[in-house]
Amino acid sequence: MDGLGLTGSEIAGFVVGALLLGATVTAPRVDGFIASSQRRSLRMCKRCGDLRIVACPKCKGVGSVRKGGVLNMGMLDDLYESFGAEAKTDNLVPCMNCRSKGRLLCPECSKRP
Structure with missing residues (x-):
C-alpha cells in the first residue's frame, strides 16, 4: 500500500x-x-397488518412527488432531506397514483371479506 x-x-x-x-x-x-x-x-396481513391501507409506493405516503424525470436530482434532494436539510417544495406536484392521499387500499387483503 x-x-x-x-x-x-x-x-x-x-x-x-x-x-x-x-x-x-x-x-x-x-x-x-x-x-x-x-x-x-x-x-395478520403481512403487508398492512390488517389496516387494509398501505403507503403509496410512488410518493411514499406523502401525497406529492417531484416533477421531472429520472435526471432531475430528486434522489439527491431526498438524501439531503433525510439528513435533516430543509425540504424543497418548489418542484412538488400532486401524486396521481393515490390522488394526493398518500395511501392506497392494500392489494393483499382489501379484496377479501
Missing part, C-alpha cells in the same frame, strides 16, 4: 465507513422483513 500513501488506520476507517453506509441503506428492508414475518406469525 506504499504507492497510495494510505495507512492501515485509514484503510480500516474506509472499511468501517463502507459497512456503516451499507447498514444504513439496508436497515429499512431488514426492518420490513422482520415486521412482515411477525405479522405472518400473528395471522
Whole structure:
C-alpha cells in the first residue's frame, strides 16, 4: 500500500465507513422483513397488518412527488432531506397514483371479506 500513501488506520476507517453506509441503506428492508414475518406469525396481513391501507409506493405516503424525470436530482434532494436539510417544495406536484392521499387500499387483503 506504499504507492497510495494510505495507512492501515485509514484503510480500516474506509472499511468501517463502507459497512456503516451499507447498514444504513439496508436497515429499512431488514426492518420490513422482520415486521412482515411477525405479522405472518400473528395471522395478520403481512403487508398492512390488517389496516387494509398501505403507503403509496410512488410518493411514499406523502401525497406529492417531484416533477421531472429520472435526471432531475430528486434522489439527491431526498438524501439531503433525510439528513435533516430543509425540504424543497418548489418542484412538488400532486401524486396521481393515490390522488394526493398518500395511501392506497392494500392489494393483499382489501379484496377479501
